[in-house]
Amino acid sequence: MKDIAAYAVEAMVKAGADKASCTVSSGRKDELNVETNNFSLLRTLFEDKLSLKAIKGGRKGTITVNKLDKESVNKAVEECITLTASATPDEAEDIAPMVENKNFNRLIGGSDMAQLFARSKELLETVADQYPQINLDLNSIFNNRKSVYANSNGAEFCDETEYYSLSTNFTAKEGEASSSFNYYYTMMDSLAMPFLDMGMQRSLIEDSVKSLKTRTIDDKFVGKIIVAPSCDDMVWYTILSCFLSNYALISDTSRWKDALGTVVADKKLTMCAAPLAPEIIAAERFSGDGFVSQDADFIRDGVLTSFALDLYGANKTGKPRTANTSFYNIEVAAGDTPLADMVKGIDKGILLNRFSGASPGPSGDISGVAKNSFLIENGQITDAISETMVSFNIVDILKNIPAISKERSANGVTLLPWCCFDGITVSGK
Amino acid sequence: MLQDLLTTHKSAFKDYTELRAQVNTTRRVSLVAGNMMANAQVSEGGVSARVYRGGTFGFASAASYTHEGVKNVLSAATDNAIFMDSHVKKGKPPLPGVKAGNQPLVTTPGADIPQSLLVEFAQAVDALVVEKYKNLSSRTVAANILDIEKLLVVSDGMDSHFYQPRSMIYVFMTAETADGVPVELMRSLGGFGRFDELFTNPALLTCELDMLYESLMKKREGVYAEAGLHKCILGSEMGGMLAHEAVGHTVEADIVLNGSVAAHNLNKQVASEMVSMVDFAHTALGKPCPLPVYVDDEGVQAEDAVLIENGILKAFMHSRDTARQFGVAPQGNARAFTYSDEPLIRMRNTAILPGRDKLEDMIASIDNGYYLVKTGNGQADSTGEFMFSVDEGYEIKNGKLGKAIRETTVSGVAFEMLKTVDMISDDMHWDSSGFCGKKQAMTTGMGGPALRCDINIGGK
Numbered sequence: 001m002k003d004i005a006a007y008a009v010e011a012m013v014k015a016g017a018d019k020a021s022c023t024v025s026s027g028r029k030d031e032l033n034v035e036t037n038n039f040s041l042l043r044t045l046f047e048d049k050l051s052l053k054a055i056k057g058g059r060k061g062t063i064t065v066n067k068l069d070k071e072s073v074n075k076a077v078e079e080c081i082t083l084t085a086s087a088t089p090d091e092a093e094d095i096a097p098m099v100e101n102k103n104f105n106r107l108i109g110g111s112d113m114a115q116l117f118a119r120s121k122e123l124l125e126t127v128a129d130q131y132p133q134i135n136l137d138l139n140s141i142f143n144n145r146k147s148v149y150a151n152s153n154g155a156e157f158c159d160e161t162e163y164y165s166l167s168t169n170f171t172a173k174e175g176e177a178s179s180s181f182n183y184y185y186t187m188m189d190s191l192a193m194p195f196l197d198m199g200m201q202r203s204l205i206e207d208s209v210k211s212l213k214t215r216t217i218d219d220k221f222v223g224k225i226i227v228a229p230s231c232d233d234m235v236w237y238t239i240l241s242c243f244l245s246n247y248a249l250i251s252d253t254s255r256w257k258d259a260l261g262t263v264v265a266d267k268k269l270t271m272c273a274a275p276l277a278p279e280i281i282a283a284e285r286f287s288g289d290g291f292v293s294q295d296a297d298f299i300r301d302g303v304l305t306s307f308a309l310d311l312y313g314a315n316k317t318g319k320p321r322t323a324n325t326s327f328y329n330i331e332v333a334a335g336d337t338p339l340a341d342m343v344k345g346i347d348k349g350i351l352l353n354r355f356s357g358a359s360p361g362p363s364g365d366i367s368g369v370a371k372n373s374f375l376i377e378n379g380q381i382t383d384a385i386s387e388t389m390v391s392f393n394i395v396d397i398l399k400n401i402p403a404i405s406k407e408r409s410a411n412g413v414t415l416l417p418w419c420c421f422d423g424i425t426v427s428g429k
Numbered sequence: 430m431l432q433d434l435l436t437t438h439k440s441a442f443k444d445y446t447e448l449r450a451q452v453n454t455t456r457r458v459s460l461v462a463g464n465m466m467a468n469a470q471v472s473e474g475g476v477s478a479r480v481y482r483g484g485t486f487g488f489a490s491a492a493s494y495t496h497e498g499v500k501n502v503l504s505a506a507t508d509n510a511i512f513m514d515s516h517v518k519k520g521k522p523p524l525p526g527v528k529a530g531n532q533p534l535v536t537t538p539g540a541d542i543p544q545s546l547l548v549e550f551a552q553a554v555d556a557l558v559v560e561k562y563k564n565l566s567s568r569t570v571a572a573n574i575l576d577i578e579k580l581l582v583v584s585d586g587m588d589s590h591f592y593q594p595r596s597m598i599y600v601f602m603t604a605e606t607a608d609g610v611p612v613e614l615m616r617s618l619g620g621f622g623r624f625d626e627l628f629t630n631p632a633l634l635t636c637e638l639d640m641l642y643e644s645l646m647k648k649r650e651g652v653y654a655e656a657g658l659h660k661c662i663l664g665s666e667m668g669g670m671l672a673h674e675a676v677g678h679t680v681e682a683d684i685v686l687n688g689s690v691a692a693h694n695l696n697k698q699v700a701s702e703m704v705s706m707v708d709f710a711h712t713a714l715g716k717p718c719p720l721p722v723y724v725d726d727e728g729v730q731a732e733d734a735v736l737i738e739n740g741i742l743k744a745f746m747h748s749r750d751t752a753r754q755f756g757v758a759p760q761g762n763a764r765a766f767t768y769s770d771e772p773l774i775r776m777r778n779t780a781i782l783p784g785r786d787k788l789e790d791m792i793a794s795i796d797n798g799y800y801l802v803k804t805g806n807g808q809a810d811s812t813g814e815f816m817f818s819v820d821e822g823y824e825i826k827n828g829k830l831g832k833a834i835r836e837t838t839v840s841g842v843a844f845e846m847l848k849t850v851d852m853i854s855d856d857m858h859w860d861s862s863g864f865c866g867k868k869q870a871m872t873t874g875m876g877g878p879a880l881r882c883d884i885n886i887g888g889k
Contacts, residue, residue, distance in 0.1 A: 036686045039517045042509035043488040064471040066492045086545035088465045135687045171688035171811045178688045181811045251567045356808045358818030358838045362611040367838040367887030389887040427656035
């Protein structure tokens with residue numbers, strides 16, 4: 001594969017590119033599928049990918065194909081160079097310098113399909129025994145992938161990775177009553193642990209059973225919500241997409257565009273992209289634009305310390321490049337309050353396990369439905385709720401964080417605590 | 430165009446088998462505040478096989494579309510089917526047969542479209558936006574093409590050759606409120622067809638862009654909606670989202686089996702008698718659907734699925750496997766997005782049928798409520814509790830449109846909310862610009878009229 005990457009880079013340069021980069025990957029995926037508590041499918045994917053980037057006179061073209069034979073590589077090179085001719089010149093387009101070439105190896109000994117099947121079956125049987133109301137779909141997967149990056153500055157990286165992943169989707173059903181569906185995703189580097197014991201898997205299934213009977217909120221109030229780690233898209237990924245991303249900064253729509261070095265959140269909040277954290281599985285070791293990845297703070301003690309910018313975004317905006325592009329591997333620092341005490345401190349609020357909401361716009365206004373969630377009354381978690389909407393502005397609530405839990409939950413992708421926000425509008429029917 | 434390397438392998442089929450060659454080609458140009466952030470082409474193609482044995486499936490895919498590659502995926506899929514059958518031991522009989530035949534191409538792939546055409550068109554639209562609309566703080570113009578071509582050979586059913594071109598222009602406009610908060614609106618234009626046939630002249634988009642700008646100028650003066658249950662008009666663009674999210678997902682048979690409330694509502698009143706809803710295959714109300722499907726990826730000839738008729742829930746959408754479980758005939762809803770995806774139960778062109786009311790009469794009938802016009806995304810639930818975003822909406826005060834509202838969300842329980850529908854407009858809007866997510870992405874069409882109903886709205 002290194003030969004293919006080197007060949008493609010050289011071919012692009014020969015064809016007139018001033019700068020060129022290539023990522024080649026090849027791998028295999030074996031996926032067990034369960035539909036409604038029954039095994040249904042075993043799926044094997046043999047996957048190849050070739051991604052080329054050429055810059056000619058500041059004009060960029062990118063092409064991705066899933067063939068690695070010489071004829072396909074030659075055709076992709078030719079088409080990539082053709083793409084550059086149609087582009088607008090942009091001085092911000094660049095590739096990484098060669099600093100130190102590296103190889104990474106995170107192989108775990110290949111796939112153990114018998115054990116993957118056994119763990120999946122164990123999950124089905126345990127759930128059927130302990131939570132008979134649950135209907136469970138799952139995909140349990142073994143992934144093997146080798147990736148090579150090379151560019152015309154001489155940078156070259158290779159990464160061989162293997163890991164397992166589990167995706168579950170579940171609903172409690174009893175008579176004619178159904179809970180909201182919920183889902184959970186986990187990545188792991190071994191099959192040592194039963195699937196039910198991973199991260200929030202068991203507690204979310206238990207909460208689904210508890211959600212067979214729900215209550216609606218009759219009134220409207222402004223109060224506190226505790227956002228569980230399973231609800232990662234509501235706050236953390238919204239911050240990334242609306243305020244920190246290439247798009248937000250280049251489109252000039254980020255409300256934090258001039259906030260670097262200033263307070264944007266309560267001082268309890270520290271948030272980073274942490275691909276190297278031991279709890280994070282199979283994350284990037286080199287970025288798509290050719291840099292070795294390091295962990296990177298976005299917010300430290302409430303102060304905005306970095307945007308989420310790749311090389312192009314940094315060059316375009318004049319702001320610093322972020323030390324990785326593994327922005328989904330979010331880590332939020334633990335707080336100093338036990339989760340139980342956070343609940344005790346709330347007179348009326350919600351424990352939010354899942355949020356079904358609108359894609360947020362640049363204003364930061366967000367609203368949606370609280371799913372698989374519970375009312376907190378007088379310091380205690382009481383009833384499961386339905387038909388309850390929460391509305392807030394994310395810029396405002398980040399400055400209004402009464403507590404962050406001591407406990408954190410890891411699912412191989414993120415490492416997050418429970419976080420309490422105040423000033424949320426909660427409304428029922 | 431894909432060459433048929435599949436048919437010669439049909440003689441090697443032992444169990445029920447699908448063999449599919451497919452190429453998805455994407456072209457993408459994105460101008461963010463005039464900066465070309467994307468100038469990209471992606472081609473993803475290959476061959477896959479799915480084999481059924483004793484109640485479970487084995488599937489395999491590979492990028493290499495050669496006779497050797499076909500043999501390899503057939504062998505790997507068969508091995509997987511054997512593995513599953515030996516471990517699971519369901520002992521089920523073969524899937525019931527369906528109509529056999531051959532569906533040739535309905536739309537033929539044309540000459541390749543050069544990337545420069547997308548670039549030049551996007552640049553022209555961007556220039557038009559910059560020149561004409563002076564109060565914008567930012568704008569994004571994107572041009573996208575997604576072409577899907579499939580060849581399907583099955584051991585039992587319809588073999589087919591399918592081609593679906595989809596070409597879109599997306600325009601985002603951003604302006605700031607008086608206190609400096611950015612607000613945004615987007616229009617998607619296009620749908621089924623070749624880019625060079627749908628987009629011949631950027632100036633022809635001016636009318637749509639004028640309306641987008643005008644709406645944005647109102648939105649930047651917008652107010653927060655009052656949270657709670659309100660009498661609302663869901664505009665015709667929202668009607669399609671309602672059909673897809675609130676009802677469509679709930680009546681997919683795999684979701685039904687997994688716990689959807691729809692399971693207990695078959696042949697029961699789930700909506701006002703005014704409401705009828707159909708998942709159309711390829712032709713709706715005498716016209717071609719936005720994204721026609723003639724044969725699904727299990728080789729089933731596609732037919733319309735009547736889901737709700739005069740308020741009564743009549744049917745679910747099925748794969749061949751779930752159709753057998755429910756004792757009905759499949760209607761062609763099993764679809765796969767890429768060559769390496771297995772067929773899942775998916776909607777095709779799902780629509781609430783138009784009624785007899787005039788939109789202006791519907792608005793005039795409300796003293797205090799909202800007219801909700803544009804949506805961005807939505808989500809269904811097994812409980813029937815749906816959500817979708819409201820990107821553009823207006824207050825209705827004393828029968829007249831009032832101030833615009835800021836972004837919000839509406840929600841409700843589908844089979845309760847649909848019973849409150851008491852007026853339906855006589856027009857209809859189709860949309861096919863987005864992707865539905867359910868393990869895989871999928872292109873779908875969704876359509877609807879405007880509806881008057883009671884619905885829960887987020888806000889302050």
